Each structure stands twice: as structure tokens, then as C-alpha cells.
Amino acid sequence: MVWLSVHQNPVHVVMKARVLMVLMGTVLIAAPAFAQQKTVTGKVTDEQGAPLSGVSVVIKGTNRGTSTNGVGFYSLRAATGDVLRYRYLGTLPVERTVGAEDVMNVQLTRTATSLNSVVVTALGQTAVQRSIGTSQQTVSGASVAQTQRENFVNALQGRVAGVNVTSSSGVPGASSSITIRGISSISSSNQPLMILDGLPMDNKTLNTGVLASDAPGSATAFSNRGVDFTNRAADINPEDIESITVLKGPEAAALYGIDAANGAIVITTKRGRVGGGLEYSNSFRIEHTGARPEIQRVYGPSAVGSTTFLYFGAPYADTAKLYDNVDGFFRTALTQKHNLSFSGATPDSKISYRLSTGVTRQQGVIPGADYNRTNLSGASTGQVTSWLNADLSMIYAYDTNDQSFKGDNGPLLGLLVWPSTDNAKDFLTPAGTRRRLTNLSAASEVDNPYFSVAKNTNKSRNNRLITNLGLTVTPFSWGNIHTILGTDGYTNQNQIVRDPQSALGLTRGGILDRADDITRNLNAQTLLNINSHAFTKSLSISGLLGNAISDEKSTVDALTGQGFLDPNFVSINNTTLKSNLTTITQRRLVSGFGQAVIDYKNYLYVTVQGRNDWTSTIPVARNSFFYPSITSSFVFTDAFPSLRRFMTGKLRAAIAEVGRDALPYSYRPSLENKTTSYGGYGYGFTGPNLGLKPEFAKSRELGTELSFLNDRLGIDATVYRKQTKDQIVQNIRGSYATGFILFNLNGADTRNTGLELTVRAAPVRRTDFSWDVLANFDHERGVTLALPHALPESYVSDTWLYGNVRSGTEPGLSTLSLTGLFYLRDTVPGRHAILIDPSSGLPLRSSVFIDRGYDRQPDYTVGLTNSFRYKRLSLDFLLDFRKGGDVFDATQHYLTTRGLTPATLDRNKPIIIPGVLRDGKENTANPTINNIVIVPAAQTAYYTNMSEEQFIQKNINWVRLRDITLSYVLPERFARNASVFVTGTDLFLITNYTGLDPIVNGNDAAVGGAGGVGIDYGNFPVPRGVNFGVRLGF
């Protein structure tokens, strides 16, 4: 701490490193000597008397200890007068002084949320809940696995207050973005840091910018629309997860530093325990698509053959044969999972192991969309000597994912607009080529959906190995040194085919993309933990010093080819025009940090933290930056014991700063190899900014944890306020007169405020019947306060994916606002009537992107979990509520402009659009009220030029049953531990949204800022599924 705060230069890292080396050196020399000792044994059980395995038994003030075996026994050498501390996640810690007896049996009380329970905190430390001054929440791995989600990220929605998960679509392997406490960064990622067993884990979603066909200036770019790739956190098998702790704000995550400005998700994987044995579980799922789009079948196409499927024609004749092209498109999807694990430990728990394997075969309801994953993982721990403990974990994941295209190029839009007079299932000509209905240029005729899913493919394959080696050295009685070395490496291969016959591929004779992403991230972290040291009877202090080094590198080799020689053979060797693109990205980060915890009488805790980061991505003069945090916790019911009759309670307060760096290569432009005539070099879009500096978020939170009625009712409330200053905005535009188009500039300022409330209650708690309720309430709001150089608007260009609406924000607006070419309105306060073109009677639209108050931020969300236990039967379900927040139903706009929505059926009814004529009097007190009658059927511009504004649905609410599980524990004669279960996922949705599903992302999780959340364009909704399976333990 002391030396950390003053040094701002990498040279001092060297010094610090030497300090650590000296410390480590002493480890090897220090030969621990112990006093007169005896062997203490005993059994640890829970309230019901059932043995608890894996309970940590440690001599207080030292690191010497053991853990209990599979039948709860432990054995430990200790001296009389030593205090043994028994700790087990989710129970109250117990301390016993060693006396004359040799057998010490202990009973632990389960207390999932009380102040005395032991929880995981930053850097893999554990602490007693009462000492923590920040907001964090833990979800058990079992409850995540129970939802049967392939991507564990999807199981977190509603289970943690403040966490927001948005899946890009209902297609298997779709990327999911996760944000904590809203959107604070206008252009960069808002996703939290993922920590797996103590070290950062890559959660990248491939950005289409690395594809060779996406090279700058390309007309074949996907721009993170139209195709999607799995977010890499999905590689982890949920069955391997012991627990997930969400550190919500920078306050809680400050020790993780630079990458945890948006919070951190700390994943702990399972370890072996004595008596673990063999476990097998499986699950089989049947899924159906939940919602089906509705289209009118009264009016026929305007002129099949020469229009892009416009339905402003004559009504279908009664005798017309109409095909239900939607019917039969979706399939019943079958998914199966099998998980097998072996675990165990030596009776003294000095060596433990866990080996597991899992296989997932997931089908999507869209034909051809599949996700398969195979996991192999192993974790072993060994007490090598009395002062050295080693822990090795390895996770291997192999997954394959076939996705359909989405949005503009996806099958859903084709499915909707395909003429009902034509049988879409018949999608090939007798010659085996694309059967077309129009004489339009090939790119103008939407692909037949059956053709699309069969021919346009997006396949990826991923091989990943994550290894973590942890070493704990305990050379002194006052502390230990914990080092973790980790590698996270994967090879992600992608192949995207735009078929030579397809709308996208035809003019180029087919387009094939290949991109191989080889990522290897190296991390090393060393902590010197200093055990609690009592200064007086009531005051003690503990601390840690640490150092972390990371080196993240990704190399993407991409190839694209056009002009398929054999139209049906997919290989880059089969293409004629080829080009390639290599994208190397590397960042290095060195950090030093420290923490001191002051404990006054076990009821007042003050934690002071500091961290200094040195990053490679900021110019050297400013690449070192320090930021502090201070948090405190006050257990007022212990300070004023008279209150304890009614309640237990604690107050928290925290203030933290956290810095953040830029993306690699942000401040100095480089040249691009141009593909225009005769090649050569030229600058890319982005200009220089040699003055780039880190951005800082300053955050403060206040909270309280209260429990009543003997812990039957608990409340955890937090309010927070985070302001991000000097925010780096990527790709912000300026006048081209600068010589460039985009810049990476400091200067945005955003503020996030919110309230999180967690209420837990146990209305019934009897021996054979219990009922637990957990409600997570979240209200959050992000506001843009300023933009660099007072520029008027910043937008995320990839989100400009349909019409003229995009994720744009201006000072004073929500960070989740939408800007667009909305209707022009008069300027009379209180009236703001739509301006009407006097010549056509149709509304006039703005020619610049303007704000009309559209905000995708919900007013609040509630996740409500109920758990019932009746003897061997249990029922758990999670209801997810949302109130408010706007959703842009672009699909509906698309269909309306084509005369396909049922809303266009009254097309022959004359109407007058409410508004005032733009005749020069529109801004006066006496404007000309529009009186021009139009008949939409005759004046189809009414539909075709309709503003997207009409389709931004305000204040979308929903109630959805995210998951429900009924399980039954079989009597022990079948197996040691056997149960059967049925789990339903996304079984119902009640919403005022008229589209398919308001949980949407028009882009994918790779897009920064607010991204395409709440933009619904050609997206497949999440299907309904029913899972059933067994869990067996032997």
C-alpha cells in the first residue's frame, strides 16, 4: 500500500517485483517449527446431524489446517490453547479452543445469507459477510446448472439484482451480453470482467471486423449484424461451476482494477472432496418455438415478378390456393446433455481430485441450427508439504455451432414476406439452383427461408484449454503467499457461406469467409496475505499486497473468397477472387495493489484498497495510474446489542475510483493496404490522438443488510452513483476536414445511478416443508452528461441496422436512448403536432438524427425466485418482471411497409393523419389543421414511407417464467444420491409488446456501448423448452 500509492512508473514495478522475490525467497528458507502438539480429531455435522465434508478447519492466526472428509471427520495437530476455526461456505463460522479433550465435534448452522456466513470476495479471498462494505451477490452453481441453459450467463438474469442479460436471439449458440448496473460506456464494452478460479477468463464474442470480407470500405461487410457468434464464456460447463459471485460496482471489484470498471463475475469451479464418488446426470429437452409471426392473408402481392414482395395488390381470390409457409419451417428441437464426474480426496484431505466430462447436443428450432459442446475438466489439490499447497485446474472445451443468418439476411424475414400463393418449401429448381419468383436483380429478391437455412451457413468450431496453477506457500505464522499462473487459450474457427445463388452472394458468385482466431491469454497473480493482527483487544488489522501481470493476445487469420467454381463445393480452394486479412491484437498490463482491513470489535470494518495499473494501450507518459477505494461496514446491531432482539443489521458505505484504458492501437493511426486500383497504402478511418489518457469512474454506494424474525426475512438494499469522466469514446465522428473520419477521444461524461433491493424470506420452514422466496429489484439509469468537443451526438454505427433509427445518445439523454429521422413537429409548447406535407397529406420527417425521448432503459426489473421443499420433492421457479423501457419493432415496420401486417388491412379506409400542415403557419397559435384525406391503399407511400418512430413501442412490460424445476430425491436404495427432475424454460411470456419477444439484440454481444439491445429486426425469439433428466451419485 504505502509504496504503491506513491510510485507511478514501471521502474517501480521492478522494485516491487524484487520485494516480492525477496519475500518468496524467504519462503524457501523459512523452515517452519512448531511447538508441543497433539492430534485433535472430530466430526463436523450440520443442524440435522448430517456429516459435512470439505469443512475448513484452521488454527486461528495461522494457515495450518485441514478439511473434513466425506463423512465429516477431520484430524489435525494442534496445541492446547490454539483456537480452531471451522469455516464452510454458506454456514456460520465456529471457533473452539483446544483444551484437554482430543475429540472436538462441531455442528455448523447453515445460513445462506446471514452476516456471519463466509463468502468469496475479490481475488478469490473469502471473508465473513459482516466485514464487506460493498454490494455483492452469490448464486450457487447448482441453481445455475438446474436451469439447463447451455450458456450459464443466461441463467443469471433475475437471480442477481442489477445484472442484465440479453441474448442476441433464440438460436443455439447465440451470444449473450451481460451488464451490471447499466450502460456507462458510450462506445466501449460494458460487460464485466469474468474471473475463473482467480484469473481473468476471456468472454469475447467474435467481432465481424476481423473478417476479410469486412475490411474497411467493403460492400460485403456484416458489421456485427446478420451473423452471430457465441460469447466465449459459454465454453464453461455449468455443471463444473461451484458458485458465481457477482461483484457489482467498481467498489467491490476495485482490486481487479482496470477491467472491472463494469463489475466482475467471479466463478469458482468445483473441487474434489472426501467421499465424492461418481456422479452422473443427464437431461433431455424438447423445444418448440414460442411465438409465431402474424401476417395478413387477405390482400395479395402487388405484382409478383417485378416488386420486392409488396402486398398492396387485389384481395386473394376465394379459390386461390394459399400455402402456410411458416408451418413446417420450425422443428421440434431435441437436446441432450450428459455429465459424468469422479471426485474424491484422501481422508486427511491433503490430496483431492475431481474429473468431469460433459456432453451437450443442442438442436435449435430453426432447421440446421445446432450447438454441441464437449467438456473435459480436471481439478486437483495437494498439500505438498506443511507449508506448500498446490492446486491445478484444467478445463478443456470443444464446441461446434451452426447458426442461421439473422436480421436483413436471415430466414425470418424471408419466411414472413414469401408470397402465400407460392409453396416456399419447394425452393430449388429442377436443375438444383435457387428457384426465384421475380425478375429483380438477385440481391433485391429476399431469399426463400428454406433456401436460406439450407444454403447460407455460419459454422464455428472452438477448441479451448484453460489451465490454472495455484500455489499457496505458508512460510510464516502471520501470512501466506498465493500465486496463480494461468493460461487461457483457444482456437476459434469460423466459416461463413453466402451461397452463390443467394441474394447476398449472387452478384459475386458466392462469398466464403474463413476466420481463425488464435487467442492466448497469460496471467500471473501473486498475493501476500497478512493475517489478522490484533493491536488491542478490540482493534485488529489484516491486509494483502499483490501483483498481477497479464498478456492478452489474439491473432485472427481471415480469408475470403468469391466466385465459387463449383457452386455446391465449400472450400476457399473453390473460389476465384481471394483476399486475406490478419488482425493481431495484444495488450499487456502490469498491476500492483494492496488492501488493509481494520476490524474494530468485529462490528466496524474499514477496508482501504489501492491499485496501480500500467497498461500498454495508453501513451507512455500517462500509462500509469493509481486509484484508491475505501469501504466500510458497520454492524450496528452488534454495536447496540439492545437492537438484536428485533433484528440484525449492517450498514455499508463505499467509495471507489477505477481507471480504464483504451483498446490496443487506439492513439496512433496506421496505414491500410488499399484494394483500389494498384494497391498502395493509405490511412484508415481513425485519426491520431496522441493525448489519449485513461478514463476514470468514480463510484459510491450506500447499503444496508437487515434481517428479522430470526433471519426468516432479510433485506439488502443498495443505492449507488457512478460517474465516468474523460471517458474514451471510440469511433466518434468529426468533420472530415480533420483528414479523418473517426477519432478515439477522451471527453465523454456519463452518470449511472440506481437502487438495488434484495428481499429474501422463508415464510415456511418446517422439517418436511419449507418455502423460500428471493426477490431482486433493480432500478438503474445511465445518463450522458457530455460528449468530447461538445459534439452533438455519439452513436454506435453497427446499431444503425434498420431504417433510420440507431443507438445514439446526446448530452442529457439516457445512455440507452434511440435517435432517428423522426417526424417533424411544430415548436409550440404543449402541442408539438406532426407536420404534414401540404402536397401529399403525409407526415414530414427530420433530415437529421433527433431525439424524441425514446429510451430502452426499463424503469425497473424484478427477479422473483420461489423454492418449495416438501419431503423429497422440491419446486423452484424464477419469474422475471420488467416495467418500462422501449423496444423498436423493426420487423413490424418492415412488414408494414410491405403491406403484410394485419394493421394494414384497413387500407381502403380514408384517413386524415392528425397534424398541422407545414404551410408557414405551423409554429403559430393558429396553424392549419391537416384536412387532407388519404386512402392508404391508393397512396401506399403512407406505408412505405412510414417513420420507424411508429414502431418504437413505449414502456414495454413483461412477466416471464424464466425457468421452473420440479425435482424428486429418490430413496437411497437406488443410489447414494439420486433425483429426477423436470425443468421448463421460458414457458410463458406475458407482455404488452406486440412483436415476437422483447428480449432482443439487433446486433450481437461484440458491439460496444448500448449496442443493439431493444432493436428487434428479423430475430428469432427464445423457444419454449421442457427438460427432464436424472442425477445419480454413487
Place this chain on the structure above:
Amino acid sequence: MFAGCAVLSVACSTSDYLDVNTNPNAPQSVSPNLYLAPMIHWMVTAPQYDGRFVGHYTQEWVSTSSNFSPAQTWGRMGYDPASDNGAEQWRDVYWSLGQNLVDMMTKAKAEQRWDLLGVGLVLKAWGWQALTDLHGEIIVKEAIDQSKFSFDYDTQQYAYFEIDSLLNAAIVQLQRSDGAVDPGYLAVGDKMYNGDRTKWLKLAYGMLALNHNHYSNKSTYNPADVISLVDKSFTSNADDALLPYPGTSPDNADFNFWGPRRDNITRYRQTQFVVNLMNGTDFGVVDPRMSRMLAPSPDGQYRGLDPNVLGFGALSASQQPDNFYGYPGTTGAGLPSRYIFSDKSKIPLMTYSQLQFIKAEAAYRLGDKATALNAYTNGIASHIDFVNARNSDDNQAVTQISSAEKTAFLASPQIIPAAGALTLTQIMSQKYIAQFGWGHNELWMDMRRYHYTDIDPASGKQVFPGFTPPTNLYADNGGQVVQRIRPRYNSEYVWNRAGLDAIGGLALNYHTKPMWITQP
């Protein structure tokens, strides 16, 4: 743990551990000639991008694509709101040239590569010429400065003087053969003239002639000076500034913009105005170039569309003109096409023929009718050769104009009159034909200099015979014809509104405000 120590010590005792932020994907600086090829590409190609829209103003063509842009906006002398259409040259002058041109010229100067420096000056002059002719007031003095985020506009007069001084500076540099002047080195980036600085020198004179000839409405107009500059410029078609398109890149960036592979004008059709210039309506003789430049209808007749009528109007399928590739409907990559509309047809920046018409106009205004007729005749003859050359760039199937056809056409008194009978209508109409399809910037400048419908006092006919602005002008025009294109939307209307406001650029009818150069 030892591994940990090793990582720590290796990592931390090396102060350059963090020095990994030099982009490994691309260089930050290259040899000056490597900047050149993309800039030349855009100098020639960017005017074609904007030509899709300018060509609607000049009624070279009209799009049949839909009820909206470009037929209903540009076709009505309007513009596309909130769109960057019509501002490709804005992008390329400030960005594709922009800092690249600054870097190239700085390095060329330091390395005494006077030929490359001269080429750089020509490129810079071209940029301001193209932009000011399209947009009027532009940003010159404050341009290419990454520390600024609001930019003041300069007057068109300033831009014109700046172009003049840049071209004169280029002429000085291009005359030098000392220092590191090296045709082989220059040719690495220059596939237009293959490193021949003497041709660049001629181009500089030609651009100066074009610049000076734009003063025709002003009292300072000096036609003798224009003639002398043309005479120092191109002497034959061999001097034409032509960019070839190799057509090898999968992103189509090095294909001719008009070619079927780029698919940009598949739904465009020639106007009746253009057809009338060549089918004998205006000049009594069928021009042999018509069947090599324009497209027939399936019934074999040559027809054009009326910009006031949407789509094909009442024309039957067999009467609807084919597209410029020569096909009725759509087309696919690789199909043979015609004239400059083929995938590998060369596109000119400036031609000998064009300069001869400039000379003819200047001489006519000077009163030297004999010089005017001679230049006018050279202009037509050399353009016939140009048409034949473009129809063989890409091994097209179009029959060449035979020398007999050429001779017969040039012998026609309606086309080549006696010197005394030559009219401005003839000069400007033939210049229009010679620039049709590629010379949009100059073509539109010609029309604006003659206010679209000026009458040639000598002939009593319109300078551009039969040209009529659209009857239903775009709503924002307030009944006025178009005079300029609004500056690029995503550069200026969003991010530099203060600068625009100072020149009145925020007005809804700004695009109808006459420019300085076309006023007396």
C-alpha cells in the same frame, strides 16, 4: 513458484514489456510513392460515384429504380436528406487524399523527389477544384488539422486562387529533373502515366486551362490565356489521363465503378435529352457514337426517358431502353458491356478531346472562329477515337466506328460547319457528348455557366438544345434550379454545423444558391 518468479522477473525487469502497442497489422509510415496509387484511384473514381447524382442534374441519365432516390430527389434537382450521397469527392479529398497527401508531399520534398512532389500538388489542386465546383464554399485554409473540431469555410474565390497557385507550383516542380527525380520510382504508384512527369506537366496545364475557363461569366475572363494553357497541355489522345481498372480484388474496389460487376447503374437509363443530341434531332445527323455509347431498346430503336416521368412511363417492354450494359433487365458479373460501362474500361480524369472543346469555347469567345473550328473538329475526331478505344479496353463485343463512318460524320456540314457558322450550341453540345458518362463535374459546371437554358445569341438556340429542368422541382428548392451540392452530411451537417451556419449552409434551399464562379 519458480515459474512465477521467472515470469515476474522477466516481465518486470524489462521496462519495454509494455511496449507492444505498435500496430503489428499495418505500418504507420511508408515510402512516399506507396501513398500514390489509392489517391490517383480516387481522383478518377470519386467523380464517378457522385456522377450517379450529378448525372441526374445534367440529365445524362435517370434511375428507374423506385419512387424515391435518386429519381425523385436528384432527378428533381434535389438531394437525399441525411445521406452522404453526392459527397464521395468530399470524403476522398479530405480523407483518401487528406493526411496521406500531406505525408507523401512532406516526404517527397525531404527526399528531393520533385516529380512526386509535383504530382502531389496536382492532386491537391484537383481536390479543391472538384470540391469547390460541386459545393461552392469549402474548407481550405483550416483543412487537415486533427486538433480542430470546428472548421471555417473559405470562399470559392479563395479556392480558385489556391488552385491556380498550386498548379503553378506543380508546373515548377514537374519541370525539374534534378534531385531524386525517377520515373521508375514514381511509376510504382502512378499507373496513369507510368511515372512520366512530362505528362503530369501537361495535365497541370490542362487543369489550369479548365480552371481559368470557368471565369467565362466574369469580366476578368481571359480566353487567350486559356488557349495558351491548352496548347501547353495534351497534344493527342496519347496524353489522356486514363486510369485502368485491374479488376482483381474481391471487394470490387479496383473494378470500374460503372461496370456490371459493381452493379451501380443497372437500373439507370439514358435520357431523351442525350439521345436527341446524337440521333439527329438536334443536329440533323445520326452520330456514329450513339450506337457505341448509348443503349438501344429491344426493338432496335434508340430512346431515352423523360426525367419527369417515373420509371419507364408508358413505354412497352420492347420500347424500354436497355441499360448501359446493353441488356433489358438485370445483369450479372462478367457479362460483356459497352463504352466506359465495362468492368475494365479505363476512366479518364481529363481528355485531349475535352481540352480541345475548352480551347474551342475560349477561341469562340475571343472571336477567333478559325481556331475555334479547328479545336472543335479535333475535339469530335479525337472523341470518336476515344470511343473506339474504350470499346476495346475490356475486349467488348461492340463494333468499332470505322474510319469511313468517322470521315462521313466529320464531313457533314451540320456537324462541322464553316468557321463563321460555328455556334456555341455546337461546341457545348459536342463537349457534352465527349464528357457524357464520366466528366460529370465539368459537364455540370458547363451547364451552370450557361445557366442550364441560356440561348446562344448566334444560333438563337439553347446552348444545350432542348434541355429543360424538371417540371416538378424538389420541395426544398423553392422553385429554383440546383446550383451546388450540399456539403457531406455526415461530415458537416452533423459535426460542423457552426461552420455551415456561417455560410448559410443550413438553409433548406442552400443547394439552389448560385456560386461565385458562375456569376458576373
